Amino acid sequence: MRFIALVVVTGLATSPVLAQDVTDSTPPGRTTVAGVYTAEQAENGAKVYRKNCTACHAPVGYTGLAFRRVWNGRTVFDFYDLVRSTMPNDEPGKLSREEYADIMAYLLKLNGLPSGEKPLPNSDEELKLITISIPPKAPNP
């Protein structure tokens, strides 16, 4: 008798946890609203961008609604990897991983996302854990 009661209680206690595991679709890791780069990194990114990208792109091309539509919900890695493997157009991959990460930080800043305590990492594995999330009220809509 006692044994049956215990099973019932345990069953009740664990089922909500199970239900949560199944329905919780939030991926592990962080999103860009949590402050995933440092202010210093974005500042350096601005310099790297000016030196290597401005000749062909105005930075404002990577902000606002158009940018949000393409990148919201994807990972920082997706964006990082695209830029690193294709840009600068005339010499893809010529910058260091740090410099590409700094450019990402700069572009996140231009999209109105906050800086934080820790720099944006530059390893693929870590960048895959950060989801781009841009709140609807980003600047330059």
Ligand code: HEC
């Ligand atoms: C020599 C000119 C040139 C330079 C320098 C250059 N780009 Fe580009 N970039 C292009 C062209 C042309 C395209 C569009 C065609 C393509 O996708 O290859 C492009 C496309 C892109 C895209 C693809 C998405 C989109 O909105 O079209 C991104 C992101 C990008 N560039 C970022 C950068 C960054 C960051 C730098 C600096 C590290 C950079 N580019 C330097 C010419 C350049």
